[in-house]
Amino acid sequence: MLFAMTCPVCRKPVEPVAVALTSKIVGPNATEVLCLACLAAKFKTTEERLLDAARRYRDGGCVRFKGLPL
Numbered sequence: 001m002l003f004a005m006t007c008p009v010c011r012k013p014v015e016p017v018a019v020a021l022t023s024k025i026v027g028p029n030a031t032e033v034l035c036l037a038c039l040a041a042k043f044k045t046t047e048e049r050l051l052d053a054a055r056r057y058r059d060g061g062c063v064r065f066k067g068l069p070l
């Protein structure tokens with residue numbers, strides 16, 4: 001189970017969408033949750049592309065992203 005937490009890399013609060021993306025990409029047993037910026041760096045992508053992916057998941061009906069501000 002993932003909770004709202006602090007990014008282990010940069011110590012900023014982790015955005016709800018980053019928690020949802022981690023759950024989706026890494027899996028529900030992810031041991032650490034990075035903020036959006038660090039997640040983007042880890043997957044060698046950009047925050048905007050991650051948000052695009054999150055919107056696609058949301059529009060596809062994924063409950064993890066339901067109601068998130070995207």
Ligand SMILES: [Zn+2]
Binds near residue numbers: 008035
């Ligand atoms: Zn971070």
